[in-house]
Amino acid sequence: MDSRELRFSRAMVFAIEEINNSTELLPGIKLGYQIHDSCASVPVAVHVAFQFSNGLDPVFYTGDNCSQSGMVMAIVGESGSTPSISMSRITGSFNIPQVSHFATxxxxxxxxxxxxxxxxxxxxxxxxxxxxxxxxxxGWTWIGAVRSDSDYGNNGMASFLNAAQKEGICVEYSESFYRTHPHSRIQRVADVIRKFVHH
Known part of the structure; x- marks a missing residue:
């Protein structure tokens, strides 16, 4: 279990309960929620996004005081950029707002x-x-860079390389790897770093 994700969801539940119990924050409006665990998996996040686009599952809907009970009004999340990108491509087509607390x-x-x-x-x-x-x-004018081979890492590095060029910084190499890559790929990145250090 990812305790950080659990803390995020508990913070959201707390905020919603504070809003619902207040007469000043959003008077006359009651907020409801469903929490889905994507397990940090893009396919699972996409599956949930399609579910949301089709409306709420009636099994989970037990109240009778919501004016639009079958519609998802907004999505809070995802935490990661890659699943957020995948979800947004789906939910955007249905004009469902998506608000992320962590996708940068x-x-x-x-x-x-x-x-x-x-x-x-x-x-x-x-x-x-x-x-x-x-x-x-x-005063570092000649550097090497390593990134995660993901939407977060690759787009972040592209932004950095652009910013570094404007500052007149020479980036000797920009290497990427991901935790699921084979050992040989990670070894190759290590060899590039080692060669640069001894250069």
Missing amino acids: CACLSDKQQYPTFFRTIPSDQFQADALAKLVKHF
């Missing part, structure tokens, strides 16, 4: 591709610009 990929700011995606956390563009400025501050 700058690519998700593209309103043409993701018209109904919003977030409560800054885009990676700020991180990329700050990293480039930090590198320049320390």
Whole structure:
């Protein structure tokens, strides 16, 4: 079990209960929710997105005081950028707003591709610009970069490389690997780093 994800969901439940029990926050409005665990899996997240697009499962709907009981009004999540991208491509077609608390990929700011995606956390563009400025501050003009081979890592690195170029920083290499890659792929990245260090 991912305890961080559990904390995120408990925080959301707490916020919803605070809103529903308050006479000042959203008077006359009651919020409901369903929580689905994607297990950090893109196929599972996509499956749930399709479920939401079709309306709520009547098995879970027990109240009779909701005006639009069969419709999902909004989605909170996903945490990761890659599942958020996959979900947004589906839910955007149905004009279902998606608000992520943790997906930072700058690519998700593209309103043409993701018209109904919003977030409560800054885009990676700020991180990329700050990293480039930090590198320049320390006078490092010749560096190597390693990233996760994912939407988060690849888009984040693209933003950083662009920012580094503007700052006049030479990036000798930009290598990627993912935790499920074979040992040989990770070894190749290690060899590139080793060669650069001894260079």
